[in-house]
Amino acid sequence: MKKYLLMFFMFVFSLFSFAANPDYHIGVVSGTVSQSEDSLRGAETLTKMYGSTENGGMVTHVTYPDNFMQEMETTISQIVALADDPKMKAIILVEAVPGTVEAFRRIRAARPDIILIANSPHEDPDIIGEAADLVTNPDNVARGYLIVKAAKKMGADKFMHISFPRHLSYELLSRRRNVMAETAKDLGMEFIDVSAPDPVSDVGVAGAQQYILEQVPNWLKKYGNNIAFFATNDAHTEPLLKRISEDGGYFVEADLPSPTMGYPGALGIKFTEDEKGNWPKILKKVEDTVVAKGAAGRMGTWAYSYNFISAIALGDHVRKVIENGEDVTDFDSIVESYNKFTPGAKWSGSNYTDVNGVEKDNFYLLYQDTYVLGKGYLNMTDEKVPEKYFKIK
Structure with missing residues (x-):
């Protein structure tokens, strides 16, 4: 961990310089601290x-x-307004919320020279793929296999998938669930489906979290x-982590893994201003807390926040495209940029293939190696996902 911390410091120190009066500009769009803090911090770091x-x-x-759902036209207008800058050469949506497709279409009509990149899209994969030059997203299909395989490596012989109908109506989340079920069967593990209250339903976040707090001890009994437990919703993750740390069971990683996803609230961890955005320091603090609670080897995460790193890595990648003429869809170049900002971790991924088996050349699904707190990396990026799982709908 100390080695990775030193590498991170040395690398970040080397980055904070920029050319005066650059020939081009990059637009980056993120949520606010209340809606998507990691996305915001990543965009701020890129700036x-x-x-x-x-x-x-x-x-x-x-x-x-x-x-943004209620103020979609405002969202669209903000994105489109970036194209008014004649020096603008690329626009990156750190989290491509609804409205991104329409904004990209309007920009494309007026400024076809601008490179359009959508990360973590909320809209239909086929539609966003047509509107953007490059789309990146966590690899929910491969992770369907890898998360269950990791759970087996950690010592689990059963796997519980916690979700609700709204989430399972999303193509990639539904496919991931089906891949998880098939993987569990193939590995000789029992697969358990649980439908939990939707946090946006009448019970709200508090009710949904209370359900998890009450049920985990019953499930363990x-x-x-x-x-091993897995929840598709962030609101369920925090109470799940709390109970697992106290009572037992395994947790491989969150739906969108990060040391800051669920762990701080579940374990009472506070970060100083010096620690915020410093992922090796954040990981160490979370790991030390988990170990102190006797949960070493049972709880995992990604060492670096996906959306935070995506903001920086995609900014780095688009500079290579603009300045060096690299192909915006060059997968090796994209992964090189992600690896560059995540010392110690490894990334892998593949093209997105839709339910009809059509591979999308400009749409990549990415994943980072799983880090088990108190143990280290599981080397899941070295695992080859059998082809049959990519064909599961």
């Missing part, structure tokens, strides 16, 4: 690295409204401690 256009630098950073 610090290359400088704000307001101060003669390269990056223009804007945030979309917290109520019924199925034993060699069970």
Whole structure:
């Protein structure tokens, strides 16, 4: 861990410089601290690295409204307005919320020279793929296999999938669930489906979390401690982690893994200003807390936040495209940028293939190696996902 911390410091120190009066600008769009803190912090870090256009630098950073579903036209207008800058050469959506497709279509009509990148898209994969030059997203299909395989490696012989109908109506989440079920069967593990309250239903977040807090002890009593839990919703993750740390069971990683996803609230961890955005320090603090609670080897995460790193890595990648003429869809170049900002971790992935078996050349699904707290990396990026799992719908 100390080695990775030193590498991170040395690398970040080398980044905070930018050319005065650059020939082009990059637009980056993120949520606010209340809606998507990791996305915001990543965009802010990218801005610090290359400088704000307001101060003669390269990056223009804007945030979309917290109520982006209700204020979609505002979101669209904010994205489109970036194209009014004649120096704008690329626009990155750190989290491509609804409205991104329409915004990209309008930009494409007026400024076809601008490179459009959508990360973590909320809209239909086929539609966003047509609107953007590059789409990146966590690899929910491969992770369907890898998360269950990791649970087996950690010592689990049962796997519980916790979700609700709204989430399972999303293609990639539904496919991941089906891949998980098939993987569990192939590995000789019992697969258990649980439908939990939707946090946006009448029970709200508090009710949904209370359900998890009450049920985990019952599930452990019924199925034993060699069970791994997975929840598709962030609101369920925090109470799940709390109970697992206290009572037993396994947790491989969250739906969108990060040391800050669920762990701080579940374990009472507070981060100083010096620690925020410093992922090796954050990981160490979370790991030390988990170990102190006697849960070493039973709980995992990704060492670096996906959306935070995506903001920086995609900014780095698009610079290579603009300055060096690299292909925006060059997978090796994309992974190189992700690896560059995550010392100690490894990334892998593949093209997105839709339910009809059509591979999308500009849409990549990515995943980071699983880090088991108190144990280290599981080397899941070295695992080859059997082809049959990519064909499961």
